[in-house]
Amino acid sequence: MRWLTTxxxxxxxxxxxxxxxxxxxxxxxxxxxxxxxxxxxxxCLVCQNQSIDDSDAPxxxxxxxxxxxxxxxxxxxxxxxxxxxxxxxxFVLLRPPFAPHTWALWLAPxxxxxxxxxxxxxxxxxxxxxxxxxxxxxxxxxxxxxxIIEDA
Amino acid sequence: MIAEIGHFALILAFAVxxxxxxxxxLGAHRGDAALARVAVPCAGTQLALVLAAFVAxxxxxxxxxxxxxxxxANSHSTKPLLYKITGVWGNHEGSMVLWVLILALxxxxxxxxxxNLPPMxxxxxxxxxxxxxxxxxxxxxxxxNPFERLHPAPFDGQGLNPILxxxxxxxHPPFLxxxxxxxxxxxxxxxxxxxxxxxxxxxxxxxRPWTLAAWMFLTIGIAMGSWWAYYELGWGGWWFWDPVENAxxxxxxxxxxxxxxxIVVEKRDALKVWTILLAILTFSLxxxxxxxxxxxxxxxxxxFAVDPARGIFVLLILSLFVGGSLTLFxxxxxxLRAGGLFAPISREGGLIVNNLLLTAGxxxxxxxxxxxxxxxxxxxxxxxxxxxxxxxxxxxxxxxxLVLVPFGPLLSWKRADVLAAAQRLWAAALxxxxxxxxxxxxxxxxPVLAAFGMALGVWLIVGAASETALRIGAxxxxxxxxxxxxxxxxxxxxxxxxxxxGLGVMVLGIVAVTAWRAETxxxxxxxxxxxxxxxxxxxxxxxxxxxPDHDEEVGLVRAERNGRxxxxxxxxxxxxxxxxxxxxxxAIRPFATGDLYVVMGERDGDGWIVRAYFNPLxxxxxxxxxxxxxxxxxxxxxxRYRIGAPRRARAARVPAVExxx
Numbered sequence: 001m002r003w004l005t006t007x008x009x010x011x012x013x014x015x016x017x018x019x020x021x022x023x024x025x026x027x028x029x030x031x032x033x034x035x036x037x038x039x040x041x042x043x044c045l046v047c048q049n050q051s052i053d054d055s056d057a058p059x060x061x062x063x064x065x066x067x068x069x070x071x072x073x074x075x076x077x078x079x080x081x082x083x084x085x086x087x088x089x090x091f092v093l094l095r096p097p098f099a100p101h102t103w104a105l106w107l108a109p110x111x112x113x114x115x116x117x118x119x120x121x122x123x124x125x126x127x128x129x130x131x132x133x134x135x136x137x138x139x140x141x142x143x144x145x146x147x148i149i150e151d152a
Numbered sequence: 153m154i155a156e157i158g159h160f161a162l163i164l165a166f167a168v169x170x171x172x173x174x175x176x177x178l179g180a181h182r183g184d185a186a187l188a189r190v191a192v193p194c195a196g197t198q199l200a201l202v203l204a205a206f207v208a209x210x211x212x213x214x215x216x217x218x219x220x221x222x223x224x225a226n227s228h229s230t231k232p233l234l235y236k237i238t239g240v241w242g243n244h245e246g247s248m249v250l251w252v253l254i255l256a257l258x259x260x261x262x263x264x265x266x267x268n269l270p271p272m273x274x275x276x277x278x279x280x281x282x283x284x285x286x287x288x289x290x291x292x293x294x295x296x297n298p299f300e301r302l303h304p305a306p307f308d309g310q311g312l313n314p315i316l317x318x319x320x321x322x323x324h325p326p327f328l329x330x331x332x333x334x335x336x337x338x339x340x341x342x343x344x345x346x347x348x349x350x351x352x353x354x355x356x357x358x359x360r361p362w363t364l365a366a367w368m369f370l371t372i373g374i375a376m377g378s379w380w381a382y383y384e385l386g387w388g389g390w391w392f393w394d395p396v397e398n399a400x401x402x403x404x405x406x407x408x409x410x411x412x413x414x415i416v417v418e419k420r421d422a423l424k425v426w427t428i429l430l431a432i433l434t435f436s437l438x439x440x441x442x443x444x445x446x447x448x449x450x451x452x453x454x455x456f457a458v459d460p461a462r463g464i465f466v467l468l469i470l471s472l473f474v475g476g477s478l479t480l481f482x483x484x485x486x487x488l489r490a491g492g493l494f495a496p497i498s499r500e501g502g503l504i505v506n507n508l509l510l511t512a513g514x515x516x517x518x519x520x521x522x523x524x525x526x527x528x529x530x531x532x533x534x535x536x537x538x539x540x541x542x543x544x545x546x547x548x549x550x551x552x553x554l555v556l557v558p559f560g561p562l563l564s565w566k567r568a569d570v571l572a573a574a575q576r577l578w579a580a581a582l583x584x585x586x587x588x589x590x591x592x593x594x595x596x597x598x599p600v601l602a603a604f605g606m607a608l609g610v611w612l613i614v615g616a617a618s619e620t621a622l623r624i625g626a627x628x629x630x631x632x633x634x635x636x637x638x639x640x641x642x643x644x645x646x647x648x649x650x651x652x653x654g655l656g657v658m659v660l661g662i663v664a665v666t667a668w669r670a671e672t673x674x675x676x677x678x679x680x681x682x683x684x685x686x687x688x689x690x691x692x693x694x695x696x697x698x699x700p701d702h703d704e705e706v707g708l709v710r711a712e713r714n715g716r717x718x719x720x721x722x723x724x725x726x727x728x729x730x731x732x733x734x735x736x737x738x739a740i741r742p743f744a745t746g747d748l749y750v751v752m753g754e755r756d757g758d759g760w761i762v763r764a765y766f767n768p769l770x771x772x773x774x775x776x777x778x779x780x781x782x783x784x785x786x787x788x789x790x791x792r793y794r795i796g797a798p799r800r801a802r803a804a805r806v807p808a809v810e811x812x813x
Contacts, residue, residue, distance in 0.1 A: 023675070025673075040539075040540075041540055043536045043538060049392060049393070049394045049395065049536075049538060050392070051538070051539075054389065089534065090533070090534070090535055090536075091534040091535060091536055092536070093535070093536060094536050094537075094538025094539060094540050094541070095538065095540035095541055095544070096535045096536065096537055096541060101527060101531065101533055101535070102523075102527075102535060104519075104523070105519060105520070105523045105535075105537065105541075106545075108515070108516075108519050109512065109515065109516040109519065109545045109546075109549070110545075112512050112515050112516075113508070113509075113512040113549060116508045116511070116512055117508060120504060120508060124496045124501075127493065
């Protein structure tokens with residue numbers, strides 16, 4: 001329930017603002033589309049795991065307006081992101097950058113999948129080269145089998 | 153008085169669980185049947201005691217006994233009765249009681265319906281189950297007592313968070329917990345098997361129904377949570393890759409893998425070590441989920457450090473059970489001998505690929521969820537891992553899995569012919585291709601991957617249907633034969649087809665909503681009209697209304713399509729009186745092509761901000777989940793899970809003996 005509480009804090013404390021509002025939109029649809037796409041990649045810093053596009057918080061609104069300002073000023077997407085990161089830190093990026101401290105994060109999934117596949121291939125090879133017959137019955141199992149046959 | 157009875161019942165339940173956790177284990181170890189049998193009455197008593205505590209808390213809520221701190225903090229005398237009852241588990245302490253209740257319920261079910269289990273295995277399973285129960289009962293009693301009293305008793309309570317006063321959310325935790333906690337049975341069976349050093353087809357047959365039941369409820373629990381987020385949070389999102397969502401999704405992924413690998417153990421006596429490991433990991437992930445949600449570690453590492461008592465306790469439980477079971481696994485797993493052999497291209501091979509992709513996907517979600525916590529603890533760097541990360545890593549792993557799903561049931565055991573399986577899927581491939589062309593044409597090729605996604609959904613649905621059609625001889629045999637075969641087809645085969653088809657239905661919904669959602673946000677004055685996805689929405693008026701515990705402003709919206717009125721929607725903006733909290737109640741009108749979704753925003757001058765969305769095929773996401781649930785239910789009624797039952801066995805044995813004579 002804690003995440004709800006946090007969402008609620010976002011929703012309730014700051015009621016008179018709301019997620020993306022009509023007066024924020026840029027007139028040029030191409031620039032506006034870029035702004036919306038960028039908004040979905042940036043985190044609302046006072047909420048839990050919401051993008052600024054979804055968030056009601058005033059801070060998110062400020063960030064949305066800031067992005068549009070930069071876009072209108074002629075920044076590329078990369079420059080806008082750099083500008084926001086310089087102000088708010090990397091925490092603002094919902095897609096973490098690929099850097100030494102996130103190598104493990106980005107590389108682990110493909111490496112795990114690859115390693116798993118290799119292990120399976122190796123196991124299949126080994127099995128094919130040495131197909132053993134079924135293991136012999138243990139003494140206990142042989143005795144049980146005898147008993148079952150006798151009972152029948 | 154009732155609160156004290158409840159509190160005392162919890163303490164007694166802990167004592168009973170402590171006995172159940174030790175005595176039967178000792179009995180099984182010494183081969184003393186009398187001691188081993190203690191487990192059964194203990195499991196029943198434990199259930200009765202936890203149930204008594206749960207009912208006591210429930211009475212506190214229903215009668216609004218605000219001298220109980222928990223009731224005071226989470227309830228209010230004017231709250232509707234339904235939410236007084238569901239309020240019992242709408243908070244930390246109460247939800248722990250529910251958690252333990254479900255744990256005890258599963259234990260008691262094994263005791264009651266496990267008459268066909270070997271007595272020593274049963275004793276060990278129930279002992280392990282009681283260890284978990286004892287740990288969580290101690291946690292509840294020591295750090296989260298729901299029966300604490302207030303003196304003097306306050307006049308009225310603080311009310312339940314209005315956003316939680318919702319039918320889907322009210323029943324979301326019980327379903328989710330039945331799923332989470334249900335995997336404890338697979339865990340207990342795995343640990344018991346490790347202690348015995350013996351895993352065979354019979355073991356897999358006993359474990360599978362429990363795992364299947366847990367998986368079904370987890371599926372529906374997650375779906376309910378997502379549905380609630382969809383209509384209540386007010387922007388139509390349905391999955392956020394939030395750590396709390398991930399916490400329930402990870403056990404689902406590994407539970408799904410377990411469900412499939414247990415088939416191999418049951419049918420072919422292979423993959424035993426891996427299945428045991430999966431059973432341990434699945435429940436460990438459930439415990440991890442409980443830790444993540446209950447400790448506050450997610451909100452921030454600092455929040456955890458400020459009030460660590462609960463977090464540390466759950467962390468201790470987590471390390472004890474995960475560490476203990478994995479140690480036992482490392483020590484005893486080499487005893488398990490590998491069974492049936494198979495070629496790489498075979499049903500077994502297919503199920504292994506399924507397991508590889510599901511566990512790799514599960515590991516990805518795990519890493520993405522925990523990485524920010526670990527990085528901040530180790531280096532102090534703060535990073536966010538959000539939806540874009542999971543879309544870039546998890547989704548690409550699931551695509552090959554979805555492509556391969558229809559092949560699985562068509563492959564034969566031991567050694568299979570891929571070409572033959574592919575030939576049987578020609579209809580699915582053809583329809584998928586047509587779907588791809590049609591959606592690319594309809595959407596003018598935007599976005600590129602969406603057409604492929606729609607094709608994937610159709611491929612899954614038709615693939616599942618063709619497998620069934622082939623087995624019952626539809627379109628080839630006379631109708632009578634087809635009906636006879638359909639009746640004769642094992643329920644588990646129907647279940648598989650339903651679950652795989654449901655997955656396809658869900659994929660269609662997910663792809664369509666993600667790719668083609670339309671949105672219009674406008675400042676509207678009464679009488680104005682806006683357009684979204686071909687629907688003209690007119691805000692006719694905004695009227696105030698008064699509910700039992702809230703006041704609301706309701707927008708009366710008329711939706712027209714081609715000049716004809718097709719729907720009237722009433723999105724509202726509510727203010728709850730007790731907590732002075734505002735929520736927005738989205739108005740959703742499902743059409744065959746998707747949901748029209750309208751939300752009232754705040755007032756601005758003479759107008760209101762209105763957000764209107766069209767979410768194409770959105771209901772399919774949850775309909776798909778329900779189909780998957782039904783698939784599980786059908787499979788659960790399969791004959792082979794019942795023939796083991798004692799009465800049946802006796803009835804069946806009589807003619808066999810006669811025949812032998």
